[in-house]
Every structure is written in structure tokens, then in C-alpha cells.
Amino acid sequence: MNRDYLDNSQIDLERLHDDYYGWKQPEKPKIKVLTPLILFLITFVVVVLAGAFQYGVNPLSDPSEAYKGLPFALVLMSILLSHEMGHFLMSRYHNVVATLPYFIPAPNILGTFGAFIRMKSPIPDRNALVDIGAAGPLAGFMVALPALIIGIKLSPLVPVVSGSGIKLGDSLLVKLISSIVRPDVPPGYEIGLNPIAFAGWIGMFVTAMNLIPIGQLDGGHIAYALFGKWYNLIARLALITLVIIGIWGWEVWLFWALIILILGIRHPSPIDPFQPLDIKRKLIAWLSMIILVITFIPVPFSGL
Numbered sequence: 001m002n003r004d005y006l007d008n009s010q011i012d013l014e015r016l017h018d019d020y021y022g023w024k025q026p027e028k029p030k031i032k033v034l035t036p037l038i039l040f041l042i043t044f045v046v047v048v049l050a051g052a053f054q055y056g057v058n059p060l061s062d063p064s065e066a067y068k069g070l071p072f073a074l075v076l077m078s079i080l081l082s083h084e085m086g087h088f089l090m091s092r093y094h095n096v097v098a099t100l101p102y103f104i105p106a107p108n109i110l111g112t113f114g115a116f117i118r119m120k121s122p123i124p125d126r127n128a129l130v131d132i133g134a135a136g137p138l139a140g141f142m143v144a145l146p147a148l149i150i151g152i153k154l155s156p157l158v159p160v161v162s163g164s165g166i167k168l169g170d171s172l173l174v175k176l177i178s179s180i181v182r183p184d185v186p187p188g189y190e191i192g193l194n195p196i197a198f199a200g201w202i203g204m205f206v207t208a209m210n211l212i213p214i215g216q217l218d219g220g221h222i223a224y225a226l227f228g229k230w231y232n233l234i235a236r237l238a239l240i241t242l243v244i245i246g247i248w249g250w251e252v253w254l255f256w257a258l259i260i261l262i263l264g265i266r267h268p269s270p271i272d273p274f275q276p277l278d279i280k281r282k283l284i285a286w287l288s289m290i291i292l293v294i295t296f297i298p299v300p301f302s303g304l
Contacts, residue, residue, distance in 0.1 A: 133221025
């Protein structure tokens with residue numbers, strides 16, 4: 001790179017864009033609303049149905065009982081929406097062209113495969129990387145946390161029955177909340193998560209998955225901005241860790257590692273890779289890494 005850029009106290013980003021990246025900041029396009037809105041409404045309906053099934057009713061044979069899936073749907077969709085809107089709003093703040101969230105309905109126990117946004121222009125610098133990468137998990141976490149606390153408080157105690165049904169793993173955070181909110185669990189019993197608590201649990205699980213410090217995951221953005229030249233080593237160690245716990249723990253982590261490997265563990269450079277992180281972004285990045293540690297579950301599901 002021409003040293004003239006680095007000798008100036010203020011880097012000429014527009015010139016750098018043109019000469020080295022062949023890209024100029026585009027005008028903000030009109031945001032497409034119709035398709036994201038339709039997908040959101042369809043996904044909401046499917047998640048309501050999934051929540052009703054969890055409640056023990058069949059909304060397909062008895063539609064009048066479908067409303068019982070609303071608590072689960074409202075909480076889960078709020079978590080997912082806040083996560084994606086965090087990314088979207090921070091992208092807009094940093095003049096990164098991004099779409100509204102696209103929700104994906106699915107015929108599974110949750111009623112959805114989640115949601116995503118598409119970023120259509122490069123991220124300007126490392127501080128923006130942290131803002132955009134962390135905004136989603138932090139926003140989702142802030143919605144999932146009270147849902148989990150309230151849900152656990154209202155959940156019934158059920159007898160522990162060995163080998164019956166699907167068992168949910170506990171993260172460090174879930175164990176802490178359970179010990180504080182429900183210290184009354186007697187031996188031989190456990191907390192049977194109600195739909196609100198289950199939605200909060202899923203929100204924490206999704207947060208942890210997204211914060212894994214690899215590639216284009218939210219954690220990959222944060223780790224690249226925070227660790228710089230050490231990012232590639234950290235990403236490879238994280239991938240190896242997923243493979244190990246996939247072999248000796250939950251096999252789905254192997255599938256997740258394969259997807260990440262196909263998408264690539266390398267992280268593209270922002271437009272200005274030289275701007276250092278300010279103290280606020282460093283704190284946000286480390287907070288995100290702490291949330292990863294306390295929400296990660298090596299074996300989230302067992303008894304399948």
C-alpha cells in the first residue's frame with residue numbers, strides 16, 4: 001500500500017476505496033419491505049402452531065386452541081427480531097447497505113430456522129465490525145434474559161424420569177438463574193420449562209451459536225476486530241473445538257462445523273483495517289465473548 005495514506009493523520013477513505021478496492025459508497029437503496037413482512041407473518045403463524053403443539057394441543061384439528069402457542073411465539077419471535085434488527089440498525093448507522101430481516105418458517109419443533117439479513121456493501125472499519133457483529137447477539141440476549149428468568153420462575157416442577165423425552169442441557173447462565181430463581185427444587189425433581197422459558201432457552205442457545213468466533217458468524221466479526229492478526233488461529237481453534245465436542249458430545253456440532261468450513265473461516269478485511277478499536281468497542285467485544293462462555297451448551301439436546 002502507498003505510504004502516503006498512512007502518513008496522513010486522516011486516512012482518505014474515498015481515495016482508498018477507488019484505488020484499492022474499486023468500490024465507492026453507494027447511495028442507500030430503497031429498503032424492500034413486502035417480502036420480509038410476508039415471511040415474518042408466515043413464520044409467526046407457523047411458530048404459533050409449533051408453540052401450541054408444545055402446549056399439548058393440536059391446532060390443526062382444533063384451530064380454536066391455536067392461541068395457546070402465542071406465549072412461545074411472541075417471546076421467540078421477539079428474540080429473533082431484536083437480534084436481526086440490531087444488525088440492521090447498526091448497519092444503517094455505519095452506512096452499510098443491508099436488507100430487513102428475512103425469517104425462515106420451518107416444519108420443526110420451533111416453527112422456524114431463524115432469520116438473517118444480507119449486507120450488500122463492505123463494512124468500513126473494525127469499530128463498525130464490532131458494532132454490527134455484537135448488536136444482534138446483545139439485543140437478542142437482552143430480550144431472552146428476562147424471558148428465561150420469568151419463564152423459569154413460572155415453570156412447574158416435574159419428577160426426574162430417566163430416559164424419558166428430550167433433555168435440554170444447561171449453560172452456566174441457566175444453572176445460575178435456576179439456582180437463584182428456583183432454589184426450592186427438591187431431590188428427584190427438575191424444572192419443566194414452560195413455553196416462555198423454552199423460548200428464552202432457545203434465544204440463549206441461538207446467541208451462543210452466533211457468537212462462535214469464526215468466519216461470517218457474529219462472533220467472527222467481533223473476534224476479527226478484537227484480535228487482529230491472531231484471528232486466524234482463534235478461528236481454527238474454535239473450529240477444532242466444535243469438531244471435538246461434536247465427536248464426544250452433540251453430533252450436530254459436526255454438521256455446524258462443516259457448514260462453517262464450507263462458508264469459510266477466513267474473514268474479509270474491512271475497508272479501513274488500520275483504525276484501532278476504541279475502548280468502548282473493546283468492552284463490547286469482551287462482553288460478547290463473556291456471553292458466549294456463559295450461554296454455550298456443549299450438549300444442548302440429549303435423549304433424541
